[in-house]
Amino acid sequence: xxxxxxxxxxxxxxxxxxxxxxxxxxxxxxxxxxxxxxxxxxxxxxxxxxxxxxxxxxxxxxxxxxxxxxxxxxxxxxxxxxxxxxxxxxxxxxxxxxxxxxxxxxxxxxxxxxxxxxxxxxxxxxxxxxxxxxxxxxxxxxxxxxxxxxxxxxxxxxxxxxxxxxxxxxxxxxxxxxxxxxxxxxxxxxxxxxxxxxxxxxxxxxxxxxxxxxxxxxxxxxxxxxxxxx
Amino acid sequence: xxxxxxxxxxxxxxxxxxxxxxxxxxxxxxxxxxxxxxxxxxxxxxxxxxxxxxxxxxxxxxxxxxxxxxxxxxxxxxxxxxxxxxxxxxxxxxxxxxxxxxxxxxxxxxxxxxxxxxxxxxxxxxxxxxxxxxxxxxxxxxxxxxxxxxxxxxxxxxxxxxxxxxxxxxxxxxxxxxxxxxxxxxxxxxxxxxxxxxxxxxxxxxxxxxxxxxx
Numbered sequence: 075x076x077x078x079x080x081x082x083x084x085x086x087x088x089x090x091x092x093x094x095x096x097x098x099x100x101x102x103x104x105x106x107x108x109x110x111x112x113x114x115x116x117x118x119x120x121x122x123x124x125x126x127x128x129x130x131x132x133x134x135x136x137x138x139x140x141x142x143x144x145x146x147x148x149x150x151x152x153x154x155x156x157x158x159x160x161x162x163x164x165x166x167x168x169x170x171x172x173x174x175x176x177x178x179x180x181x182x183x184x185x186x187x188x189x190x191x192x193x194x195x196x197x198x199x200x201x202x203x204x205x206x207x208x209x210x211x212x213x214x215x216x217x218x219x220x221x222x223x224x225x226x227x228x229x230x231x232x233x234x235x236x237x238x239x240x241x242x243x244x245x246x247x248x249x250x251x252x253x254x255x256x257x258x259x260x261x262x263x264x265x266x267x268x269x270x271x272x273x274x275x276x277x278x279x280x281x282x283x284x285x286x287x288x289x290x291x292x293x294x295x296x297x298x299x300x301x302x303x304x
Numbered sequence: 305x306x307x308x309x310x311x312x313x314x315x316x317x318x319x320x321x322x323x324x325x326x327x328x329x330x331x332x333x334x335x336x337x338x339x340x341x342x343x344x345x346x347x348x349x350x351x352x353x354x355x356x357x358x359x360x361x362x363x364x365x366x367x368x369x370x371x372x373x374x375x376x377x378x379x380x381x382x383x384x385x386x387x388x389x390x391x392x393x394x395x396x397x398x399x400x401x402x403x404x405x406x407x408x409x410x411x412x413x414x415x416x417x418x419x420x421x422x423x424x425x426x427x428x429x430x431x432x433x434x435x436x437x438x439x440x441x442x443x444x445x446x447x448x449x450x451x452x453x454x455x456x457x458x459x460x461x462x463x464x465x466x467x468x469x470x471x472x473x474x475x476x477x478x479x480x481x482x483x484x485x486x487x488x489x490x491x492x493x494x495x496x497x498x499x500x501x502x503x504x505x506x507x508x509x510x511x512x513x514x515x516x517x518x519x
Contacts, residue, residue: 086484102432105438117512120455120459120512125478127463134361137360137384149392149393183436
């Protein structure tokens with residue numbers, strides 16, 4: 075895939091992603107970005123090599139004598155069962171069509187399994203949203219669709235927000251963001267994204283809740299994106 | 305304790321050390337990748353048992369090094385079992401042009417470890433397992449096994465030459481599975497210091513290039 079992305083996760087995020095310690099909201103968006111960005115994939119491979127060498131040089135621990143036999147037993151009994159199993163990656167019927175859009179695997183899986191509603195929900199005259207069930211209060215994951223030339227309301231965020239452009243492009247005061255671009259916004263950043271004139275734009279966004287999610291007023295005060303625990 | 309052992313060997317024998325490490329890993333990384341290919345292509349049980357013999361104890365050590373929420377005493381044996389079963393099942397999809405066997409098995413182990421800890425520690429409804437984050441398209445610029453091996457050898461050699469505090473931070477991050485924030489709390493260092501120390505270590509190893517060249 076040709077690399078056209080200009081906005082990348084920072085190095086520490088990639089490092090934490092490679093070590094498997096990055097928080098979920100950020101991981102989902104980094105993973106989506108990697109789908110589009112060969113530059114970051116190459117970096118990640120190098121970082122994974124570091125992890126693999128650290129693992130290789132760690133203190134080995136003796137494994138029980140029968141551990142191998144146990145594994146083979148499980149493998150043999152699973153082989154019998156799995157021959158009848160087929161892939162379940164087929165798309166559920168939803169108005170959010172991603173089948174041929176080249177979306178990242180993790181996003182497709184979310185769309186097929188975890189949408190709160192199978193239809194886009196109007197958020198403003200130019201923005202639609204489709205939220206995912208996460209079962210957690212400390213982050214929210216959603217797709218946003220900005221119509222061509224659409225202006226979104228000016229808004230701020232209480233938590234960290236990560237965004238990856240999945241299709242089309244949008245712009246704000248600072249730059250134009252295209253397919254695969256990764257953005258991170260700090261709490262308090264205020265911005266006003268605008269959809270490109272030449273077509274709709276679909277973004278994946280993940281919002282980390284503020285550090286004190288238990289505040290009763292928190293739910294009332296979140297503008298635009300709100301934590302929506304299921 | 306591990307860290308001090310390693311950093312103590314650095315000062316004067318570095319060249320000798322490096323040659324020894326290069327020689328031993330040259331044989332190794334080739335060997336493991338070939339065995340893994342053989343498991344994938346012909347369900348070769350002999351090859352699989354050799355992989356098991358080598359990686360089993362490393363995987364158990366890797367599980368025990370975790371200091372994360374959800375850790376339990378049986379994690380080591382469970383991880384060995386789960387990872388090796390995955391290795392068997394996914395071996396057919398292993399592509400030696402994308403990663404060496406060691407790196408590939410590390411990524412399986414890392415993802416498994418996170419998912420197992422997560423299952424124990426909370427009830428997140430998100431249907432994503434950690435391995436779902438690693439479905440990447442095939443590269444248009446494949447890397448040969450030889451290139452992989454060279455690059456891994458370099459990583460291995462430079463790892464053993466890191467100053468103690470850099471070695472320590474990388475182990476915290478990769479082996480113990482600590483986030484930058486957790487490492488910062490544990491070491492009593494500001495988050496920014498942890499972040500830059502991790503980057504410095506990786507720059508020194510030439511895994512990442514310096515910041516100025518990037519932005």
